[in-house]
Amino acid sequence: MDFFEYRGGELYGEEVPVRQIAAAVGSPCYVYSSRTLLHHLQVLREAFAPAQPLICYSLKANSSLAICATLRAAGAGFDVVSGGELFRALKIGADPATIVYAGVGKTAPEIEQALNAGVLLFNVESVNEVEVINAVALRLGKIARIALRLNPDVDPHTHSYTTTGKKENKFGIEMPQARGLIGRIRELKAIDLAGIHLHLGSPITTVEPYVEALNKALPFIEDVRSQGIDLRYLNIGGGYGIQYGNNTTVGPRDYAAAILPLVRKSGCRFIMEPGRFIVGNAGILVTRVTYVKESPAKTFVICDAGMNDLIRPAFYGSFHRIWPVQSHLPRTAFDEPASANGAVTVDVVGPVCESGDFFAKDRKLPALAQGDLLAIFSAGAYSMSMSSNYNSRPRACEVIISGADFRVVRERETYDDLIRHETF
Numbered sequence: 001m002d003f004f005e006y007r008g009g010e011l012y013g014e015e016v017p018v019r020q021i022a023a024a025v026g027s028p029c030y031v032y033s034s035r036t037l038l039h040h041l042q043v044l045r046e047a048f049a050p051a052q053p054l055i056c057y058s059l060k061a062n063s064s065l066a067i068c069a070t071l072r073a074a075g076a077g078f079d080v081v082s083g084g085e086l087f088r089a090l091k092i093g094a095d096p097a098t099i100v101y102a103g104v105g106k107t108a109p110e111i112e113q114a115l116n117a118g119v120l121l122f123n124v125e126s127v128n129e130v131e132v133i134n135a136v137a138l139r140l141g142k143i144a145r146i147a148l149r150l151n152p153d154v155d156p157h158t159h160s161y162t163t164t165g166k167k168e169n170k171f172g173i174e175m176p177q178a179r180g181l182i183g184r185i186r187e188l189k190a191i192d193l194a195g196i197h198l199h200l201g202s203p204i205t206t207v208e209p210y211v212e213a214l215n216k217a218l219p220f221i222e223d224v225r226s227q228g229i230d231l232r233y234l235n236i237g238g239g240y241g242i243q244y245g246n247n248t249t250v251g252p253r254d255y256a257a258a259i260l261p262l263v264r265k266s267g268c269r270f271i272m273e274p275g276r277f278i279v280g281n282a283g284i285l286v287t288r289v290t291y292v293k294e295s296p297a298k299t300f301v302i303c304d305a306g307m308n309d310l311i312r313p314a315f316y317g318s319f320h321r322i323w324p325v326q327s328h329l330p331r332t333a334f335d336e337p338a339s340a341n342g343a344v345t346v347d348v349v350g351p352v353c354e355s356g357d358f359f360a361k362d363r364k365l366p367a368l369a370q371g372d373l374l375a376i377f378s379a380g381a382y383s384m385s386m387s388s389n390y391n392s393r394p395r396a397c398e399v400i401i402s403g404a405d406f407r408v409v410r411e412r413e414t415y416d417d418l419i420r421h422e423t424f
Helices: 018-025 034-047 065-073 083-091 108-117 127-140 175-187 208-226 252-266 276-282 312-316
Strands: 004-007 010-013 029-033 054-058 077-080 099-101 121-124 144-151 191-197 233-235 269-272 283-294 299-303 322-324 343-349 358-366 373-376 397-402 405-410
Touching: 010 018, 018 029, 018 283, 018 373, 018 397, 018 405, 029 034, 029 276, 034 054, 034 065, 034 252, 034 276, 034 397, 054 276, 065 083, 065 276, 065 397, 065 405, 077 083, 083 099, 083 108, 099 108, 108 127, 121 127, 121 191, 121 233, 127 144, 127 175, 127 191, 144 175, 144 208, 175 191, 175 208, 191 208, 208 252, 276 283, 312 358, 322 358
Parallel strands: 029 397, 054 077, 054 269, 077 099, 099 121, 121 144, 144 191, 191 233, 233 269, 299 343
Antiparallel strands: 004 010, 029 283, 283 299, 283 373, 322 373, 343 358, 397 405
């Protein structure tokens, strides 16, 4: 489901050799395929077409202006979780009526920013937040539409750091507490309780958690409506898993087959917030081998990209496919050597002064040499957006491909950029 492929032993992004991009812009660099972004958005639209969903791309996955602008032009809405993300969405011309605002810690200035912009909904995470939104809206003379984010206590069977729908997580309001909150919400003059929000975590690779959460939410929706409140929106969140390697995950049609009958029962306008599904496999991180270090215990392939560029393996223990940009060694569908001939077992690591600075351990790859280019796949989501300047390393540049053309959409940072906001 992506447009990165090997042709004659050379990696292409759409119609452009990745080697050509690295030669033009240097390394490390992120490379995105616009065709893949649009394809994934369309696949979701087709799968969930009976519900005519509002698809709000989740900026936290990757907030590149170029990526957001590409999706906006294709009709996507946006899910934001901060004032900065709202600023980005508005900057590329997003219609505020297609923006939903989530997050457990919205400040009063951020709420004011969103109300003045005219966002569709606030996904409300706590009793205190409802009170603050009401106070800000009253001061501005506005009505704030909200969706209660329910915590259904459902285990999505993903990493503990990315699970958001269990009762011990900081997200959402547990059902009994949410029921008790309805009376108070009815008293608030500037609040329109318009919907319900559910987001269980990410990446979720089966349909069962969604079904369990919706089956818990439907009686809640009925209870609220019985009190004369017009609930109009059901936001199922995102979290749909993608293929990082040889992991198994269901496809959009499988999700839709399980989710749509329950959405139909709700009688609500359907909203979804995919991020990883749209952008995850639309991006790669290209890095160059700086050294190959042999030791009695290991062979280390040391690259010019580090954990400051892509922290997911260090942070979550995440798997990413890795393969040379140019290699004629036969491989499997998941970028593993098809035979032992010419393959070596290595740790692929970065230059950062942390033992956690690695992309892969004990990975079988073709023999590599200083100067070779590697592609780290499935790096479109939670990669550049989680990057840092740790070890005073400038952030990588970003490139987007459209057919046979490519352009830099974020310039590589310089040393001057590192200290731009400092003084001494």
